[in-house]
Amino acid sequence: MVSIPVAILPSNGKTIPLVGFGTAEFPFNSTGATKGSVLQAIQLGYRHFDTASMYQNEQYLGEAIAEALHLGLIKSRDELFITSKLWTSDSHRELVLPALQNSLKNLRLDYLDLYQIHFPGSLKPGSGFAINEENIVAIDLESVWEAMEECQKLGLTKSIGVSNFSCKKLEKLLASAKIPPAVNQVEINPVWQQKKLRQFCEEKGIHLTAYSPLGAKGVVWGTNRVMDSQVLKEIAIAKGKTVAQISLRWVYEQGVSLVVKSFDRERMKENLEIFDWQLSAEELQKIEQIPQMRGNIIQSFVSEKGPYKSIEEIWAGEI
Template identity: 70%
Template sequence: MDFKSVWEGMEECQKLGLTKSIGVSNFSCKKLEILLATAKIPPAVNQVERNPLWQQKKLREFCETKGIVITAYSPLGANGTPWGTKGVMECEVLKQIADAKRKTLAQVCLRWVYEQGVSLVVKSFNKDRIQENIGIFDWELSPQEVDKINQIPQNRGFPAINFIADEGPYKCVHEFWDGEI
């Protein structure tokens, strides 16, 4: 993929005032390094799948050192989507923490993302769930609860199979994710 030319076009849009900030989505550490090697304006944000079952610690640390904000999509695992997983909403560790806190499992996940210093994308058309999402700011996870979440086995929910093609830039999932699977 020609990251350099595409990014130069995005930088030009920002210089012209067509956008306030520019960013990327689903960029691995390797792809960010390639981009940053020639970028005049670094990405403001990297929007990636991030939830307790796919924490992307290495990527978060890398972005933090480069001043790139991580925005978490699918903080609840995207249950009900063609590519999502029920794993987050069925995780026993998260259920136990939610019960102990008298919060919902969704609130525990959103609070965990928030406490990591990561921005997040939430989606609901349900008024009660929207109100529930707002209810993550008046409590905290304990260090022991965070440690339990950090110990959850990791599994990417979005494999990106639809981006793989023999005639495309990525021939296999491992190549697309640069080994960060």
């Protein structure tokens, strides 16, 4: 079993495993493989498990945690770091606490380690997971964050954070926040390196977690540009590693944590074999020169009737 290094969250001193296990599958919960995969992941050494109400699999992660405790794979729930996220139809002040309570019920847990605003936008209450133009509304970020802060004060989550926030949106949040976001989970990989955001978050004491560290092959919004990168392929051959390992090691060396998803046991194991070697200065320089392109542009929230009328507005020009 691999022992995964941890990072200290600058905002509150708590720790987060530097490699986590993503549970989202597309279409959401399409195979029902979450429970079995999580149990295998725990056996291999994964301790951070990332879910969201949108993924529609919280109950299966909860079942896996309960079974892992029953089987003695872990001695205590406290050995795990569990993240879930507030979906946009619940991104309204009065719905934040009930949404978290529902996630905890699904997960069979008393608390989360991290609860995040999934995206800096809102849908009309009760609209569910369908992103339709008529349902898109502006998020009242200040009041939603106040409700997130209350969740932490109640002990229902140890830390609160955000996901898919640009520098500009983080600045707006920090201007009114009493508790700063501990984590911002965003797309980071060798073809979308997020240098500006990484520097900003380091200055503000916000830890970054990378999603899609291998790109997003097979996902409706993704590309294969990471796994097809000739630069990464050449480095992988020279080092006797896989392209996936080179990408994950690069993300790890940037000082951010990452969430990687595979339900294949051998790949789950391979994704943890990145800690006992490193990339050379020359290899890092080659990766730095890879042309950059965001994979997840979240086009679905662009609407002439809504708050974001272009991709540029969603990402505040960081595209």
